[in-house]
Structures are given as structure tokens and as C-alpha cells.
Amino acid sequence: MLKKSKTPVLRNRQLKKCPTGIAGLDEITFGGLPQGRPTLVCGGPGSGKTLFGIEFVVNGAQKFNEPGVIIAFEEKGEELATNVASLGFDLEKLQADKKIKIDYVHVDKAEIEETGEYDLSGLFIRLDYAINSIKAKRVVLDTIENLFSGLSNEGILRSEIRRLFQWLKDKGVTTVITGERGTATLTRQGLEEYVSDCVILLEHRIQNQVSTRLLRVVKYRGTVHGTNEYPFLIEKEGISVLPITSLELNYSVSSEKISSGVPTLDEMLNEGDGFFRGSSILISGTAGTGKTSLAASFANAACLRKERVLFFAFEESPPQIIRNMSSIGMDLQQHVDKKLLQFHSSRPTIHGLEMHLVEIHKKIMQFNPHVIVIDPITNLVTIGSVSEVKSMLIRLIDHLQKNQISVLFTALNYNNTISEQTDEGVSSLVDAWITVRDLESNGERNRGLYIMKSRGMKHSNQVREFIITDHGLQLVDVYLGPKGVLIGSAREEQELEEAAGAELKTFAGTQREREIKRKRTVLEAQIASLQEEFESVKDELNRTFQEEELRKMVLDKNRQALTKKRYLNDNKPKTKKRNGKGN
Amino acid sequence: MAKATKKYELRLYIAGNTPKSALALKNLKKYCEEHLKGIYDIEVIDLLVNPQLAEGDQILAIPTLVKKVPEPVRKIIGDLSNEEKVLVGLDIRPAK
Numbered sequence: 001m002l003k004k005s006k007t008p009v010l011r012n013r014q015l016k017k018c019p020t021g022i023a024g025l026d027e028i029t030f031g032g033l034p035q036g037r038p039t040l041v042c043g044g045p046g047s048g049k050t051l052f053g054i055e056f057v058v059n060g061a062q063k064f065n066e067p068g069v070i071i072a073f074e075e076k077g078e079e080l081a082t083n084v085a086s087l088g089f090d091l092e093k094l095q096a097d098k099k100i101k102i103d104y105v106h107v108d109k110a111e112i113e114e115t116g117e118y119d120l121s122g123l124f125i126r127l128d129y130a131i132n133s134i135k136a137k138r139v140v141l142d143t144i145e146n147l148f149s150g151l152s153n154e155g156i157l158r159s160e161i162r163r164l165f166q167w168l169k170d171k172g173v174t175t176v177i178t179g180e181r182g183t184a185t186l187t188r189q190g191l192e193e194y195v196s197d198c199v200i201l202l203e204h205r206i207q208n209q210v211s212t213r214l215l216r217v218v219k220y221r222g223t224v225h226g227t228n229e230y231p232f233l234i235e236k237e238g239i240s241v242l243p244i245t246s247l248e249l250n251y252s253v254s255s256e257k258i259s260s261g262v263p264t265l266d267e268m269l270n271e272g273d274g275f276f277r278g279s280s281i282l283i284s285g286t287a288g289t290g291k292t293s294l295a296a297s298f299a300n301a302a303c304l305r306k307e308r309v310l311f312f313a314f315e316e317s318p319p320q321i322i323r324n325m326s327s328i329g330m331d332l333q334q335h336v337d338k339k340l341l342q343f344h345s346s347r348p349t350i351h352g353l354e355m356h357l358v359e360i361h362k363k364i365m366q367f368n369p370h371v372i373v374i375d376p377i378t379n380l381v382t383i384g385s386v387s388e389v390k391s392m393l394i395r396l397i398d399h400l401q402k403n404q405i406s407v408l409f410t411a412l413n414y415n416n417t418i419s420e421q422t423d424e425g426v427s428s429l430v431d432a433w434i435t436v437r438d439l440e441s442n443g444e445r446n447r448g449l450y451i452m453k454s455r456g457m458k459h460s461n462q463v464r465e466f467i468i469t470d471h472g473l474q475l476v477d478v479y480l481g482p483k484g485v486l487i488g489s490a491r492e493e494q495e496l497e498e499a500a501g502a503e504l505k506t507f508a509g510t511q512r513e514r515e516i517k518r519k520r521t522v523l524e525a526q527i528a529s530l531q532e533e534f535e536s537v538k539d540e541l542n543r544t545f546q547e548e549e550l551r552k553m554v555l556d557k558n559r560q561a562l563t564k565k566r567y568l569n570d571n572k573p574k575t576k577k578r579n580g581k582g583n
Numbered sequence: 584m585a586k587a588t589k590k591y592e593l594r595l596y597i598a599g600n601t602p603k604s605a606l607a608l609k610n611l612k613k614y615c616e617e618h619l620k621g622i623y624d625i626e627v628i629d630l631l632v633n634p635q636l637a638e639g640d641q642i643l644a645i646p647t648l649v650k651k652v653p654e655p656v657r658k659i660i661g662d663l664s665n666e667e668k669v670l671v672g673l674d675i676r677p678a679k
Contacts, residue, residue, distance in 0.1 A: 106641045111655075113672035116607075116662035121598040121645035122630060122637050129634035151644070151660075 021059025043202030107150025231354030261301030
């Protein structure tokens, strides 16, 4: 790693680190413990110090090919092996493979008489022998303070322990020294005075009868490190620390949209698009307002898109949810069968908050879901204070958003007055917040759904009535009329009234139309008869006119004939004239 | 007392020839000559030569005197400068 760097001089000067292989710890310390130097791990009884040390050595042997020596002052080698066998560490095999050497240092005051000057060269020799026999790179001293109970000359012990640490440094082995937590100091014997490179504090805190293990890097000379208290777990695979708090808010985002599973709700969000992928959605509401149903329909929609969904239920068992959702027309069982949907039901009080977080974290790692649902987060408050729940959710949301996992939380509001704040105060963390509220009027309760916020998209500002039917969830426009906002049966009544009105209107309409038709027929008949009349009048007039013409013609003829006759009588002697006339 | 019949097997662990080790060995020999003449056997183990032997007797401090026989096993650490303590530790003289 170092050979590749372009500025080897500078790099070499930086502190070399020795990976512990403990999940999460190497992230907090940016690489591990200081290589070739002692690290003090202190904590109260049962805080996991010994396990820390053993895991450090076992991981070194198994993962990093660095053999290690365990010097046990408290437990015998066999006891140690039995104790950690449940964690899957096979110390006996590792010892047989010369990967690990366990040396049990037994100090019993009853057996030992002190007289005069001595030193701890015996311990040095044993350690040196153990290190050389397997070429160890890692050493754990667990717990060196036990020497103080076996030997009474504190002056010698202190100077020898100082010499031991220096000797270990010179030897170049990375050492973990465990120490019992003192009242005023980090360790009972003030070992922190001698170990100045790295100090890690383990704590086991109990709050409301629920325990939480915490790890803090108190000091790490010469390097940056995470300074928070990080919760950690001791479980089947050993210690895992959770540095879920990401140090920066710089994850990439998606502008892809995913459906909420309720088409009418999608309509309210950017005109039918739904939520952003990787966003966090909060559904809050009072009891029985259909939060779980909304959550389930979101999950259902995701499964129908062939995405994987993790459903964490803190109130109901999986069969109960499946049964309840089948009553509103959602078949979740098919998704479970197809391994698209996984339920995890547990009572919140089963572990501490951090443990829940770790559980969620681990399940996410295993299942790699696209969508997770947590129903409801409110129940977590029973095991932690509001601020703790909030900080847990911040870390969870950070983690999910980094991995582009969409998350839907439900939250129960205890009071019916709509507050701008949910009980967990998480509303500022989420990207979209939908609240479902009981609207009580006319002696019945109905559900009203609002979108309180939806970051980065247009969304409807209207209250919708939220109804749960046999075929799923629906949102209905509420009736806004002169009588105010109408919901539930009042809205239905109004709708019926309107329908009746419309019916009446169409009835009246048809009647008028018929009237018009009739009128038209009558008028048309009248027009026809008038036309007939007109025709006959016209005929009459025409006949009179023709007769007149005829008469006129006849009269003309007669007059001409008469004129002619008269002319003939006047000019009888003159033939010419007669001839002319005859022409 | 059974001390007359039993043999004392003593082991002195040292690490190199340091002044402390030399002093311890000198003191031990002196006490043995005084109190256990003829019934003791001292074995000096140099851990710099045989480091693997340290584990068996649970040696931490140097020098350490281990009384293997007679039972019970006792360890006396230091340069053995306090005669009283050494004798009590070796069960030669009962503790007051």
C-alpha cells in the first residue's frame, strides 16, 4: 500500500496502523490501532475488554496473517478458549497451527513471599519466548493490573510495567493492554500514564433496565479518529462497532420516483409520481388511522416492482400483519414466499436502542433491501429518551440514504391536536411527511390525510379523506361546500343529494325537450298549411291574371278586326289603299 | 517435625548473572547450610538459557525461589535478603 504512494517520504512518516478486523472499529480509527505500539483498552467489568483483545489477536491470525500472543492474567488458557468458543473462535486449533500462543500468568498472593529486590524479567522472558516462538506481531495483555493484586511492591511493579511497555514498543509488536476502569481515572492503577498512544474506553450503560455497550476512542496520538461514543455489540461474530454516524452529508441522490402504493396518494405528490427513491418518509397519525395499512401498501407496491422490502414491526407479528392486510385486498404472503418481503417482528424492549439499530443495520447488510419499513418508531421511545431515539434515527437515515434505500417510518401521535412536531421530533429529518388525522364531525370519525411536506417536489396542499376499502386504500376529495368541509357520511349524503339533483335536472331537461319538439311539430304543421293556402291563393291569382290576359288579347283582336273593317269601309274606291292595307 | 526426614527440592530462577541473582543465590545457600544441611538440593535455572521453563513454574519475577518439595509449593521472590521471611516461606520456621 505504501509502496504505491507518490510521496513515500511523507507517507512513511505518518503513523502506520494495524487493522483490528473488528467491524466498524477500523473505520472509526481510520485504519486500526497504532502499529508497533501499545493501546490501552479500559472499561468496567463485563464491558468486553477481554473479548476485544482476543478478537484483535484472532483476527490478526486469521485475516491479516499476523500471529499473536495472548498473555492472560485472569483466566486460564482453557477457560479463555471455552469462553470465546461460543463466538466461533477456535483458539485450540489456532494454537495448534502456531498462529496464536496463549500464556496464562498466574499470580497468587498466598503462594508468594516477597523479600528484597526483584524485577519482572521472568514475565519479559516468557513474553519474549512466546513472541519468538510464533513470530508474533500482536500481543494482548489481559489484564496486567492483576499483578497489583498478586505483588505488593508497587514501586517495582510500576517501573517494571513502564519498562515492559517500552520493551514491547522496541520489539515492534502491536499490543492491546486491557485495564479495569477506576473511579476517578481511566484505569484503577493509572495505566493510562504509561500508554500514551491510544486509549479506547468501553462502557456498559444501563438505562431504563436496558443495556447499551458503548465504545469511545479517548485518545489516539498522531492521527485523526472519530471522537463520538459508538455503540457496539457482542454477538455471534464477536464485537461489531457501528460508526453509523457519517461524518458528512454528501451522499448522492436519485431523482427516480417510486409509488406509494396508493395511486390517489401519488396523485397528490408531483401529479402522480410518488416519492423519491432513497428518501425517508414519515407517516404520523393517531391510533387506528391506518398508518400500518399505508406502510404495507408502500411495501406491497415495492414488492410488485420486484424490489426487496424489509419490514420491521414493533407492534404486530408477521402473520398478524399479513392477515390484516389481506382483509383490505393486499396479498403480502406471496411476496414473503418469493423472498421479496422479509418481516422482523420484535418487542422494542427486547434490546436497547442501539441494539435495535445494529439489528436493523445487520439485517440490511444481509438482505440488501430497496425499501425498509419501520412500524412504528414511536414504540422505541419506551426504551430510550426522545433525543436518543432521534439520534438513532438520524444515524439510520444517514446510513439508508447513503445506500439509496427508501425508508418509511410510522409514528403514533398520542394527542389528537395536530402538532408541528411528531413525538420523536424526527419530522425535520425526513424528506416527506404525511399525517393521517381523525376528523370528528356529526358523531362519527373519519380519516383525513395531509401531506405536511415533501422535499423537492410539488405536492397537493389539500386534505383528502382517507378510506380503507376491501380493495385497498383510497383517497377521496373532501366536499367543500357552503356547509363547510364535509367528510364521511356527510360527504356521502352530499354526494347523494347532488346525484339526486342531477337526476331531477335531467328529468326536467327531457320534459322541456319534448315540449319543444311538440311545439315544433305544431308549428311545422301550421307552416305547411299556410304554405298550402299560399299556393291556392297564388293559383287563384294566377288564374285571374291569365283570364285578364286572354280577355285583353281577345279584345285586342276584336278591336283590330273592327278597325280594319272601318278602314275598308272608308277607302273602298282606292284599291291601292286597300291593297296596302291588305299587306 | 518431619523436616528431618524430608528432602528439600529448591529451584532458583534467575535471568543472567545479575547482582540480584547472585545475591539471592548467596543468601539461599547460607540459609540452607544453616537450617537444612544435607537435606536440600538447589537447582539454578537461567531463563535466558531456557526461557521455555518459565511457564511451568509460573515465573514472573526474577529472582524467584520455588520450593517444589515438600508440599505445599511456595514461591519466594526477591533477593532473599530477609532471612525471617525466607524461612517462613520455606516452612522451616512457622509464621508468627
